[in-house]
Amino acid sequence: MPETLRLALAIAGKDIRAELRSRTALLSAIVFAALVLVVFNFARDPTALSAVDLAPSVLWVTFALAAMVALNRAFTIEREHGALDGLLLAPLPRSALFAGKLLANLAFVGTVEALTLPLFVLFFNVDLRAALPGIIGVTVLATVGFVSVGTIFSAMAVRTRFAELMLPVLLLPFMVPPLIGAVQVTARLLAGRPMSEMLGWLRLLALYDVVFVTLCTMVFPAVVDE
């Protein structure tokens, strides 16, 4: 197991290094997230709906859309110059390859989320001080699940025509349970509700993570092996 982890970290490190050298995808994803927040602000009638009531949904729709943009590039970079063939020829188990791509995507999506959160506080005037640890926790729980499914689908989508369209069409239904759970928990956190009201949702999110990370690791060979 430590060996698999070491290999996974090597794969993730390669992706993160490549991204840090160009930074184009990361910057575009952050600008995209900021634009979604701005658009949301104008889509709301301020006399009818206060910013705080809409805040949890805005935050999560923004995270979901930004994650989609980020995931689209995960395997696009591997397709160029046949990089994926090289990875598949390398002496490493497929589970390590999947874990590596998953970790890199999590780092990427996590960075976008971490930078979107202050913008969200700024634009929507939400008081996060008390809720911040909870929000970080639920973000991690929800993100691990849908990024795991997204990593598989992104590997498939690059092989199709209209890859940029195929990923959202496949992935959005899978984002529904984590998003519903995350929005519910975020709304309760912002309203200062007790932990007991969120426990059911948190369990659902954790179960989703366990089931889909395991399942995606199992089916990943079917996606990359000819």
Add this chain to the structure above:
Amino acid sequence: MTTTDPSARIIARGLRTSVAALAGLAVVYVLAIGFTPVEARQGVAQKIFYLHVPSAWCALLAFSLVGIGSALYLWLQDPRLDRFAAASAEVGVAFAAVMLTTGPIWAKPIWGTWWTWDARLTLTLFLFFLFVGYLALRASLHDPAERARFSAVVGILGMLLVPFIHLSVYLFRTLHPQPIVLKPSAPSLPPEMLRTLLVSTAVFTLLYIGLVTLRYGLAMAEEAREEAGDAA
């Protein structure tokens, strides 16, 4: 194409079954309109029940079989399983479309709204989207082996997604009528209504079998033709 061509035989069988099922559908209409009492509170609107419930049953049957076929495909690598899963997904989407059209037509006079974000409605809507995505993925891939592997992965993940969508939307209060046939106690439906429903369900299931057989045979014929094209 000769008469000994296996795909032609399967297509003919599928056509015969589908035509028989469509004739049965005419019987269902006669039964539902002429020989089944009008429901006391819902009036004539309740008649749509005899189409809505069987099509929902067929859609869920179709989607479950896609999941099972996909899992078996990844295990056994038999192209027949992939062909079956594809046929079942296509027919399932058609039945789901019937279900999602007849539902709102009934809901407008009874619930006073076309659509509500009720647990069961949301679940079936997402199932529909999921399988439309499945078909879109199939359509955008050329290599048959790759198409089979990728769609099997979506089929398996989709099968496991269903309980999660169900759990997450169930926490919203549900408006949908509760089960009246498949429930622990005896069916609470008058015998004439139950008879019409059962006949209709049998007819729809037959239609599902006929359409899947037809689609399976067509897929075989398409593959044979592609191979012939490659060889030439």
